[in-house]
Amino acid sequence: MHQKNCVEILQDLIRFDTQNPPGNEVALVNYIHEYCEALHIQNDVYLYEGQRANIIIRIGRSTPENLVVLGHTDVVRAKAEDWKFDPFAAHISEGYLYGRGALDMKYFIAAAMVVMRSLKAQEATLKRGIVFVFTADEETGSAFGLSRLLTEKGIAGELSHKVVLNEGGGFAVFHQNTCHYLFETGQKSVCRLRLTIPEEPDSNPYFHTTTHEATLVRALDRLEKLVIDDEIPRTSRLLSNAFTDDPADTSHAMDAKLRNLIDTMSQSMITPTIIHGGARNPNLLAHIRATIDLDCRLLPAITKEQFVHKVETALEGLPIQVQVLSFSQGYEADIERKFIKLLELTLQKHDPAIKGLLPFITPGSNDGKYLKPLGCEILGFAPLHKDETFTTIMPLIHGLDERISLKSIAFCEQVLHDVCVEYLTGDAYLG
Numbered sequence: 001m002h003q004k005n006c007v008e009i010l011q012d013l014i015r016f017d018t019q020n021p022p023g024n025e026v027a028l029v030n031y032i033h034e035y036c037e038a039l040h041i042q043n044d045v046y047l048y049e050g051q052r053a054n055i056i057i058r059i060g061r062s063t064p065e066n067l068v069v070l071g072h073t074d075v076v077r078a079k080a081e082d083w084k085f086d087p088f089a090a091h092i093s094e095g096y097l098y099g100r101g102a103l104d105m106k107y108f109i110a111a112a113m114v115v116m117r118s119l120k121a122q123e124a125t126l127k128r129g130i131v132f133v134f135t136a137d138e139e140t141g142s143a144f145g146l147s148r149l150l151t152e153k154g155i156a157g158e159l160s161h162k163v164v165l166n167e168g169g170g171f172a173v174f175h176q177n178t179c180h181y182l183f184e185t186g187q188k189s190v191c192r193l194r195l196t197i198p199e200e201p202d203s204n205p206y207f208h209t210t211t212h213e214a215t216l217v218r219a220l221d222r223l224e225k226l227v228i229d230d231e232i233p234r235t236s237r238l239l240s241n242a243f244t245d246d247p248a249d250t251s252h253a254m255d256a257k258l259r260n261l262i263d264t265m266s267q268s269m270i271t272p273t274i275i276h277g278g279a280r281n282p283n284l285l286a287h288i289r290a291t292i293d294l295d296c297r298l299l300p301a302i303t304k305e306q307f308v309h310k311v312e313t314a315l316e317g318l319p320i321q322v323q324v325l326s327f328s329q330g331y332e333a334d335i336e337r338k339f340i341k342l343l344e345l346t347l348q349k350h351d352p353a354i355k356g357l358l359p360f361i362t363p364g365s366n367d368g369k370y371l372k373p374l375g376c377e378i379l380g381f382a383p384l385h386k387d388e389t390f391t392t393i394m395p396l397i398h399g400l401d402e403r404i405s406l407k408s409i410a411f412c413e414q415v416l417h418d419v420c421v422e423y424l425t426g427d428a429y430l431g
């Protein structure tokens, strides 16, 4: 019987329409289930209402050093009429495979499925096991995915204190002719704040009074100047040091997109999102004269209390109330792990032009946040070929004409394979 290769498996996965909402991941999960059954690989499917399904696959024995590979099977919605090719046809053109989910993140699941075949064949020689967790609903909060799966009997225990490979990194960046790979080691905290300017009765009409809008502008100006990070975490320092422009070398000034990316990853940031003001604004409640909503992406070292205190101090003297609408704590992995060396050496084995790995903290969010409280080290490492750089794939993720190069599919499969085999059969990269 013909064993499907990685490209064919990825095409099959893309052809299951798992746009979320509504998700409907069940048919895709059945496909993975049947694939495992045919190979006699142990797997459990968790089916939730609304055709939402999750699958956990295990190869090798259960040990404290088991490796976890995490992936989500849902994709964001695609407007087919705007695409060059049908987003669910998995069309191949000029070396690229097109489809919603090609990059986010069905290629990694396809690569993992091929790797499973090889690991199963050498199961008897594995010193530790591997657990593949493919979940639903990542794109809209994981209520039918990882978040719910962790409440199932035994799952949180099995996954706790593990090294986890996840989406979010393994992408090339070039600076001054040097190729580094960035991998995700943490997520920023996300804080949503609302600043409110209440109506104040004019106690003395002869006094000069400022308008509420002027207060808004002052508040934004002060927040713009606010230094949020007292201490830059090591991850961010490593990253910015590697990309410091040499002032003497103007021929290699950093690409503006890359500069922006590096800055976003190495600083806390406040972005105003919705501003309401003006007389008789129907969006404002009675006795409220103006509001600003702020989206704040913070390096994980700062706590909610410290951050709110900084904002309040910066706004001191202005008639403004600060309200926290939501706060989700970020995290950072331990970058000293030997396992990271394995990732780096494996990349270099397949492409000697790669100088090294650099950690970054993502301003975005993914399912890693549900495993961090279990004591896991979550590494965003789903490598692509260096010809598909970080800045070229960014607009494609959740974007139009999402596609992955056939070279990247092969590269991901080979690197993931070698990382898994080396880690599961050897002892050099424990701890």
Ligand SMILES: [Zn+2]
Pocket: 072, 104, 105, 138, 167, 366
């Ligand atoms: Zn994703």
